[in-house]
Amino acid sequence: MSAKSKRKSTRPSRGQAGAGSRRVTLAQVAEAAGVSRSAASFVMTGRTDQRISEETQARVRSAAATLGYRPDVTSQILRTGQSGTIALVSEFVASTPYANRIIGAALDQARKHDTVMFIAETLGEKDTEERLLHNLLDRRVDGFVYASMFTQNVTIPDVLRGVPLVLLNCCASDDRVPMVIPDEVGAGRTAAQALLRHGHRDRIHYIGGPTSDFRGGPEWGGRVGTAVLDRLAGVKEELAHANLRLAGISETDNWEPRNGREAVANLLAHGTRPTALICANDRLAFGAYQALAAAGLRIPEDVSIVSFDHSDLAGWLQPSLNSIALPHEEMGALAVDLLMSEKPRTGKHAIRMTLHKGNSISTPHPS
Template identity: 35%
Template sequence: MEKPKTKRVTIADVAQASGMSKAAVSMILNNKPGTRLSAETSERVRGVAKKLGYRPNAAAQSLRSGKTRTLGFISDQVTVTRFASEMITGILRAAEGRDHTVLIAETFGKPDQLAEAVTQMAHRDVDGLILGFMDSRQRELDLPSTGLPTVLVNGLDGNPSTAVLPNEYESGAKAVQRVIESGARTVAVIGQLENAENLPETYPSITRRFGSIQAALDKSDLEVVGHWVLEDWNPSDGYTATTQMLVEGHRPEAIICANDRVAMGVFQALAEQGLMPGKDLSVLSFDDEIIATYLRPQLSSIRLPYEEMGALAVELLLDGKLEPVEHQIDMPLIERDSMKNH
């Protein structure tokens, strides 16, 4: 037997229960300016509405305002990998805090699907778009003309646009300063990406990260005993580079790794030589993925602020702050056990 549908609570119901007119209740619940009702009365009406379970009619509000209170988020793999899932958390929480919902679409890393996803979001009358990227790259997006306000997260377009990125300009300097504070006198850097060296303008975040590291090293008294360029950022790449470095007789007092996956391979190579991070030398990394807490000892890492980037994108959209500029989010150093101290 079907359960009867629950009757929707209306403004008329709230008016009857509160002893107010429908016009007065409507002004209070829709936050209309110009009402002469007291704050005490307004609070009482809102309390009655909450008790009855009143919810505004979204369709009616949309007709009145021309807004659907819905944002579109299009991902190029963010939704299907674990690495940047906090971006979605930041977007959803910020949207909820502003009484908006979010529609999510995934392109699975296929550029030709992006235009179609944007068009589909426009057909669903979203109020704005957030495009989130797994890899912080500069792309030629060639988006269809929809008139929708758009913010990019963790990526850049060849055309000027509103973008939110991690502050890689300062991240490398922060890593070098922490190495200095550890008391190290020699350091190796493992992980500049080969493609980023060849095409620096295409990989802005990586280029900025390693440019910042190099500039800070140039100003320091640290002796650089190795700077290893990798084809990819996987544990096997970090392992191979570290093994080769030790075989060649280089024994740095600190290692700066490109990211946590590289650091995982570095840990393995060090363990095979009986060396322990945090005791025999310092190891510092970037990104602060979940594996940083699984390694033993736990890995100190400079965190990619995915959640904060997603939240800021929502705020920029809803506040109409859509100048074609980059908004940089600080990357905090998460201290764990892999760094030595004086």
């Protein structure tokens, strides 16, 4: 026998074959399990209207796993009208600080529904968005989660009209569409409550009120998110409920540390001495910490601070910052649940934002 004939074959067997091999059929699964093809079909498609014993079902699934059986998606679509896939489409994915939390939770929830989720990034460009949406529709996805990197009002793309759809972190005028958003107004009330519980009353200042030309950073694309007004509105509502009002609002054209530092430094330079600051986000609070330290004021002994977002900054700052967290995981999971629900649940679904306690609030000293 020649050396060539003695050489062990490296060709994969039917069970080992890769992408180029013949697809395992349902008939082969049925034969391996010792059942009829129809019985195997009932088991693999999850039909429960047939009396098939648990032992037989386990045998069919074991045979399918051993053989590497995968359902024919085209046949599934023709039979059920469902592809078992959905898509999450947003302007920015990789570059968004908290995107991983929302997307991770959405992916986990899709897996619980035995559904594959595509992730698509439009980069904020309408032409790119339209091409992506048409491309996904051509792939027969069953529905869309249309997401925004910051809470804002959007116009639903025409191509998504009449398609199963949930808006995530954004709102539209059509209240027949489910919308999942953070409860920013409620968060504002929570911030005010945190200070009121510690006895703050008449020298509470808000840092980060929007100017007429509020930009919100270049990554916002010139758009203003609803949080800009909603957080402040919630603060005012809660204080009014206690027959109080803000001692002042420092307007800023952005929510960066520089803006917070300049706003608080300006207050102090004009002789204003707040007992508490409510900062519109953690980055403004970071700047406020800097301005107070430069003026020789201590947190929280001299000035208490509460903020929003509960970013990494909240833990890094010393003392740690009391900050109200955006509910990213809850939002991502709920959006998928709403999309997969057989019973429509339309309108806004505002998710509560939770205060994470730090060490930046104390009882004000009498002056």
